[in-house]
Amino acid sequence: MKVLTVFLSMKGETIAPGMKTVNLEKGYTNTAAEYIQQVCGGDLFEIVPVRTYNPDHMKMIYEAKEEFDQNARPAIQSFPDSIEEYDVIYLCFPNWWATMPMPVFTFLDHFDWNGRVIAPLVTSGGSGFANALKDLEETCKGAVILKGIEITGHETEASMKKIQDWAWRIRQEKN
Numbered sequence: 001m002k003v004l005t006v007f008l009s010m011k012g013e014t015i016a017p018g019m020k021t022v023n024l025e026k027g028y029t030n031t032a033a034e035y036i037q038q039v040c041g042g043d044l045f046e047i048v049p050v051r052t053y054n055p056d057h058m059k060m061i062y063e064a065k066e067e068f069d070q071n072a073r074p075a076i077q078s079f080p081d082s083i084e085e086y087d088v089i090y091l092c093f094p095n096w097w098a099t100m101p102m103p104v105f106t107f108l109d110h111f112d113w114n115g116r117v118i119a120p121l122v123t124s125g126g127s128g129f130a131n132a133l134k135d136l137e138e139t140c141k142g143a144v145i146l147k148g149i150e151i152t153g154h155e156t157e158a159s160m161k162k163i164q165d166w167a168w169r170i171r172q173e174k175n
């Protein structure tokens with residue numbers, strides 16, 4: 001049984017409830033991905049865009065909007081050599097403009113997903129997967145997409161058990 005947990009996450013400025021800005025040492029999705037790996041083991045892979053985004057959160061949001069509007073595939077620093085040996089791939093991403101961040105599409109486009117099993121986790125400001133599941137299905141043709149989990153970003157730490165129960169149940173079922 002081999003498990004891969006993939007994530008994209010932004011540390012630094014983010015918006016907390018009440019439109020307050022907080023500075024995260026580690027992004028919410030990164031934290032969630034580590035919770036999964038703690039119980040399921042396996043490999044952890046971070047999708048790191050080559051470009052840097054503006055450290056000013058509001059400016060960054062509009063840089064990401066530009067990528068979304070252009071349906072861009074921003075370059076990422078590296079890819080795992082292969083995904084074929086993994087029985088389950090936990091795909092963890094923040095909701096950006098109601099779908100996956102465009103660098104996650106870059107990652108997905110790189111591989112043949114036929115027969116792969118994907119368990120998606122989203123963190124968001126509240127809108128959950130929104131269009132991401134439809135987009136994931138369209139992008140990863142032939143993949144089996146399991147029931148995912150939606151976490152509100154600032155509740156990630158409080159949701160540790162919920163995330164780990166979800167991830168472990170999937171791992172047991174696929175074993």
Ligand SMILES: Cc1cc2nc3c(=O)[nH]c(=O)nc-3n(C[C@H](O)[C@H](O)[C@H](O)COP(=O)(O)O)c2cc1C
Pocket residue numbers: 008009010011014015024026027028029030060061062064065093094095096097098099123124125126127128152153154
């Ligand atoms: C570019 C951008 C776009 C976002 N768009 C949405 C959105 O459409 N709906 C939503 O609920 N949250 C949205 N958010 C909030 C993030 O999904 C949320 O803060 C997430 O937990 C961030 O994860 P991270 O700390 O791992 O980067 C957006 C955040 C960013 C940076």
